[in-house]
Amino acid sequence: MIVTTQTEPDAERVLLDRLRRQEPAACEELVRTQTGRLLSVARRMLRNEDDARDAVQDGFMSAFRALRAFNGSCKLSTWLHRIVVNAALMKIRTRSRRPEEAIDDLLPRYLDDGHHAEPTSSWVSANELIEQRETRERVRAAIDRLPDSYRVVLLLRDIEELDTAETAAALNLTPNTVKIRLHRGRQALAKLLEPTFRPEGWHES
16 A cells, blocks of 8 residues: 655645634644744844743734635745744833944944055855854854844845835835945944954955
8 A cells, every 4th residue: 555645835835724614623733833944033123032932922922814715836834934933023112212322333444545544354144154053153143233223224224135126015115225234234243253363354454
């Protein structure tokens, strides 16, 4: 007798059908299999355990309410990821009125002739750096030191890999503002990471 197994897309369709029928076991399966990954995303965005857990909970509630509208154009996990990112962004917006520290001291200084006043490092995307196990924690810690207005743009563009238009829409900013904040955020992050990466890729500009 030949035994066949469900492929991942087939298994996801079955789970989605069960979720739409509001089967409690299906809801429990979704929460059990996705919570860990989604919590990691929310923690990275919010830097606060309670807020991260609230964002994931809000995300699941929003997802369960919107299941009938989900058309399956992307993976269920991808759809959940986007919902939780949006839930985290909503929490960030509620605290956006808090004063932020300036990052001027972390940005490059220029001479009168337009050249850099000090050596600068070539930019490597934060996502690439985080994938390197030996540098992961240092990069994440450096990102966490950035003010939210720069940190969140950098996370959405370099970690979540949204494009400029998607990031602008998510944050209710103009695309030009996103580009400016991303550029300044990357410059500040490079400065914070200077002690870690100066031996490699360092050059005079």
